[in-house]
Amino acid sequence: MSHSWIQSVRGYVLVEVRGRGLEQLINRMIQQRMYVRDIRYTAEDRAEMNVVVGDFFRMRPLLKETGCRIHVVKRFGLPFLLDKLEKRKFFVVGLAGFIVGLYLLTSLVWQVRVEGNERISTDAVLQAARSEGVYKLQWKFRLPDEEQLARKLQSRLPGTAWIGVEMRGTHVVIKLVEATVPETKPLLSPRNLVAAKSGLVTKIIAEKGRPVVRPNTYVRQGDVLISGVLGDEQNSQTVVASGEVRGIVWYAPKIEVPLTLQYKVYTGEQKKRFYLVFGNRALQVTGYGKLAFEQFEAIQERKALQWRNYRLPLGWISEKVLETRMAEQPLDPAEARAIGLERAKSEILAVAGEGARVVGEKILHEKTENGKVYMEVHLEVEESIAAEQPIVPQP
Amino acid sequence: MRSLTRKINQWTAKLLDLPQDVVSDLPRVTMIGNVQLYIENHRGVIEFSNEALKLALSKGQLEIAGKDLVLRAILTEEVFVEGVIHDIKYIP
Numbered sequence: 001m002s003h004s005w006i007q008s009v010r011g012y013v014l015v016e017v018r019g020r021g022l023e024q025l026i027n028r029m030i031q032q033r034m035y036v037r038d039i040r041y042t043a044e045d046r047a048e049m050n051v052v053v054g055d056f057f058r059m060r061p062l063l064k065e066t067g068c069r070i071h072v073v074k075r076f077g078l079p080f081l082l083d084k085l086e087k088r089k090f091f092v093v094g095l096a097g098f099i100v101g102l103y104l105l106t107s108l109v110w111q112v113r114v115e116g117n118e119r120i121s122t123d124a125v126l127q128a129a130r131s132e133g134v135y136k137l138q139w140k141f142r143l144p145d146e147e148q149l150a151r152k153l154q155s156r157l158p159g160t161a162w163i164g165v166e167m168r169g170t171h172v173v174i175k176l177v178e179a180t181v182p183e184t185k186p187l188l189s190p191r192n193l194v195a196a197k198s199g200l201v202t203k204i205i206a207e208k209g210r211p212v213v214r215p216n217t218y219v220r221q222g223d224v225l226i227s228g229v230l231g232d233e234q235n236s237q238t239v240v241a242s243g244e245v246r247g248i249v250w251y252a253p254k255i256e257v258p259l260t261l262q263y264k265v266y267t268g269e270q271k272k273r274f275y276l277v278f279g280n281r282a283l284q285v286t287g288y289g290k291l292a293f294e295q296f297e298a299i300q301e302r303k304a305l306q307w308r309n310y311r312l313p314l315g316w317i318s319e320k321v322l323e324t325r326m327a328e329q330p331l332d333p334a335e336a337r338a339i340g341l342e343r344a345k346s347e348i349l350a351v352a353g354e355g356a357r358v359v360g361e362k363i364l365h366e367k368t369e370n371g372k373v374y375m376e377v378h379l380e381v382e383e384s385i386a387a388e389q390p391i392v393p394q395p
Numbered sequence: 396m397r398s399l400t401r402k403i404n405q406w407t408a409k410l411l412d413l414p415q416d417v418v419s420d421l422p423r424v425t426m427i428g429n430v431q432l433y434i435e436n437h438r439g440v441i442e443f444s445n446e447a448l449k450l451a452l453s454k455g456q457l458e459i460a461g462k463d464l465v466l467r468a469i470l471t472e473e474v475f476v477e478g479v480i481h482d483i484k485y486i487p
Contacts, residue, residue: 039466
């Protein structure tokens with residue numbers, strides 16, 4: 001039994017048959033191997049049936065034989081459709097135009113996308129792709145092979161480790177992996193390392209350049225420590241001197257320390273304030289009134305409502321205002337001296353830079369006057385004394 | 396001679412457990428509920444209306460009575476009937 005779609009391709013007709021020899025007609029038709037479907041009895045000596053177009057014409061002699069009359073009710077299938085289309089030429093032209101248009105539109109490149117670039121700008125990649133013939137509204141069949149295109153693009157884009165070109169329908173996706181380039185060192189002009197301060201060299205390590213001084217020699221400010229000029233007078237070359245030079249530098253700060261020590265203490269009086277917080281504004285709720293404290297410190301504790309990871313713009317602040325006063329404590333001169341020395345050391349070390357340490361200290365002069373201790377101290381500090389000095393080429 | 400052939404055929408069919416319609420020239424009638432009927436090995440249509448269908452068989456006739464009967468498909472040896480079937484009568 002053939003399928004109905006095959007029949008609709010071949011075309012079939014619904015016919016009405018009238019006559020006495022209906023059964024005989026059916027028998028004759030099946031003897032002739034005609035294909036008849038859906039035989040439906042409609043009235044006395046009348047029936048409807050579906051017949052394939054080819055069989056319809058072969059039925060003619062059988063009709064004569066059996067004395068039946070035939071009448072076409074309806075036509076189905078492709079042959080009749082084509083017949084109809086022949087009459088509607090513009091419709092056919094439109095249909096063909098639509099299919100051709102659809103095909104043409106799908107064979108254009110509608111988008112070029114770049115993925116995976118961080119340092120190289122998308123525009124630069126698109127520019128390179130354009131010069132290789134990949135751009136918007138280019139015909140897809142004019143594009144070169146993907147692999148070849150990727151290779152050409154890579155030669156146009158230095159700084160890429162890999163480029164892949166993928167065509168997804170009307171989109172061209174250029175994927176690239178950028179090469180990791182080592183960081184370029186800043187260009188430096190030839191230089192010497194000279195002494196930033198006068199002092200005694202304790203350690204000199206030249207990474208580049210020629211050390212000029214030895215440890216345990218005194219240098220003055222501006223003396224060359226590591227020279228950036230290599231070679232003798234005939235053949236010389238200038239380099240960027242680098243290295244580490246440490247030396248002992250002398251300091252003689254003058255120190256004043258009062259003989260009383262002042263510090264803040266809480267008196268125990270306190271006042272509480274409470275604020276509600278909405279966003280950036282705080283509204284005071286309790287603790288109004290003038291403060292009776294001359295000196296005070298406020299300690300705030302802020303709480304915000306939170307739900308999971310979201311901080312809500314609502315909260316409160318509880319503030320404690322604590323009264324303070326300055327207390328004084330008399331110091332004996334020895335204590336004052338120790339405090340003064342410590343202060344002087346920390347001030348100098350903060351200025352001297354990293355790795356500095358005090359190697360020797362000596363009080364040169366000391367006097368107590370007007371409730372203060374005046375001192376002059378000598379501090380020996382070991383620190384880095386190298387400074388950079390560019391070499392000016394001699395004309 | 397002919398009856399002898401038939402006897403041998405029947406004997407072989409029994410021995411090999413073959414269905415009767417294969418050996419003897421009998422129709423095979425398949426019915427799905429009371430809506431579809433499938434008849435193989437018929438010998439033509441004798442009478443057809445939407446309430447009755449009479450088919451010739453190699454021996455005898457088959458009478459089908461029902462309502463809205465439609466010959467969905469008809470081939471030289473097969474008929475496929477659809478409709479509401481009330482009655483099937485085998486006339487030897």
